[in-house]
Amino acid sequence: MLKLYIFNKKLDEKGNHEVHHVNCAHxxxxxxxxxxxxxxxxEEALDYAKRTYHRENFDGxxxxxxLCHDRT
Ligand SMILES: [Zn+2]
Structure with missing residues (x-):
């Protein structure tokens, strides 16, 4: 099942754009x-975000x- 993902335009305290699916409570x-x-x-959402925006600072x-949170 495909889920819709968004990310936060604002950076979090670690300098990352946090990626959420739209049903997230946060x-x-x-x-x-x-x-x-x-x-x-x-993973697919993060991969797409990195390729599209040419940045690595996305975090689940x-x-x-x-599963995509804080993996470095
Ligand atoms: Zn979330």
Missing amino acids: LPDSLNQKWLGHFLNC CYWCSP
Whole structure:
């Protein structure tokens, strides 16, 4: 099942854009949400975000995307 992912336009305290799926209970303010698209999982969403924005500083949300959180 594809899920819609967004990321926070604002950087978190570690300098990352946090990536969430839209059902997360900890979404940023709607003004700070940037639409990414529909993906199977957070890895695909992060991969797409990095390729699209040519940045590496995307991180999965601790709550909704723990498998993609803080992996370095
Ligand atoms: Zn989240």
